[in-house]
Amino acid sequence: MAGSVAKRKDGKWRARYRDDAGKEHSRHFARKVDAQRWLDEVATSQLTGSYVDPAAGRMTFRQFYADWSARQLWVPATRQNAELATRSVPFAETPMKAIRRSHVEAWVMQLSGELAASTIKTRFVVVRSVFRAAVADRVIAADPSTGVVLPRRRRVDAAMRIPTIEDVGRLLSHADSARVSTRKGFRAYVALCAFAGLRMGEAAGAQIGDIDFLRRQLTVTRQLQRDGSTFAVRPPKYGSERVVYLADELVEILSEHVRRHVVSGGPDRWLFMVGEQPMYDNAITWRWRATRQSAGLPKVRLHDLRHFYASGLIASGCDVVTVQRALGHANATTTLNTYSHLWPTAEDRTRKAAGGLMREALKASQGSEPQRNSRSLQ
Structure with missing residues (x-):
């Protein structure tokens, strides 16, 4: 850095330098020592890489x-x-x-x-x-x-609401309305969220061709989002493209849904329709509110069904990577940050192992006769 300090006619000291781009900068000081100190600070910042152009800010x-x-x-x-x-x-x-x-x-x-x-x-x-x-x-x-x-923020385990099996059963039974113009076919949507862990937009974006009924799996490649007064088809959240393996019972529900509610169209036909458009955003929200109100569960959120699915996988012994892939999390850290409190702790595993040992020992003791003390027989 080229710099200099010079005295002006008015008695002040002018410090100036040129930056790496050749642009000149200057400041004026009452004392020469202050001018030189400022120039030294600028030189140091340039050498250390912390220099900032005064005009840029x-x-x-x-x-x-x-x-x-x-x-x-x-x-x-x-x-x-x-x-x-x-x-x-x-x-x-x-x-x-x-x-x-x-x-x-x-x-x-x-x-x-x-x-x-x-x-x-x-x-x-x-x-x-x-x-x-x-x-x-x-x-x-x-x-x-x-x-x-x-x-x-509230602890994850305190803030998270996980519906019970009974809650989900009630929601499924109340999802389809008897009225033609309202919620017919919504039961399959609720089931897809509860037993495949799909997000609202991912379930809305499901098409017939995404389901492989023979292999019992669903490919998640898109989501529907509100875009003004209409919808937009977009990729899922980063890292969320995935294949979800479906339970036989869910495949049956989806098959029946297609038979009854998707009467025509090719593999790109939307799985959930309202008229000639896919069901998305507000159309889902008000159907969900009507469903949970009818079921007597007004505080259950649609996203809670995703937590229900995750908790079921964990309770069945699935490891972190399996749960991560099923939910479409970008990495295992996200899964652990969200659901780590649901996995058994070391204390839980210790108690379970000790309990198993004790049950086996107690079972063996029931078939053994207690030995008498030989001295008491004499």
């Missing part, structure tokens, strides 16, 4: 996000979440270099009175990604979101 948070987000390879749902998060910040029009940790903390505090802790974390992660990208691009020297404390 003048762009606002909104301007930087607009430029950065345009280059991101996001699926539409991810982009929508990012837009929602960045629109909620009160420092959108603040220059990037002027944003402090206190700004981010005030934003989090504001959200804590409006949203759940999990939603706040989702939005925070997006905003933090923006700041980290700005640091990587040398727009700012440090990430102002570092060290910000988020509201505590």
Whole structure:
């Protein structure tokens, strides 16, 4: 870095340097020692790779996000979440270099009175990604979101609601309405969520050709999402493309559903229809609400059926990788973070093993006659 300190006619000292791009920067100081110290700090930052162009941080948070987000390879749902998060910040029009940790903390505090802790974390992660990208691009020297404390989330095991077998049985029995115009055929949809673990959009996106009735398996390759006043066909969540192995009873339900409700069309025919369109979003939501209300289970969410499926796999002895693949999680860490409390602990396994040993010993003791003390016979 080429730099120099020179005295001006007005008595002040001018420190200046040229950056790697050849652009000149300068500042004025009352004392020469201050000018030289500033120049040394700039030189050090350039040597250590932490140098930031003073002009770069003048762009606002909104301007930087607009430029950065345009280059991101996001699926539409991810982009929508990012837009929602960045629109909620009160420092959108603040220059990037002027944003402090206190700004981010005030934003989090504001959200804590409006949203759940999990939603706040989702939005925070997006905003933090923006700041980290700005640091990587040398727009700012440090990430102002570092060290910000988020509201505590409820423990997964406390927040998760898992329907019982009796609950799911009641939901299945109330899913199909006797009224022609309402919920006919919805029972198969509920069964697909409860016994194959599909998400709402994945079940909505199922087509006849996705089901291999001979091999008893379903291929998940798409999901339906709301797009304005209509729907959009999109890939499942990242890493969620998968083959789900179906129980014989579920295959029978799906076969009967196709026979009764899918009267024509090829393999690309939607499995669940409302008129000539696939059933999606609000059409599913109000049918589900009517079903759970009729079943007397108003607090059960549709996503709880996915937890029901996962808990059943775990209770049957399936390992982490098996559950991960069945649910379409991108990695086993996600599965463990969500369902680790359902797997038997070391204490559970110890008690089970000791109980098995004890049962065998007690069984053997029932067939053995107690030996008498030889001295008592004399």
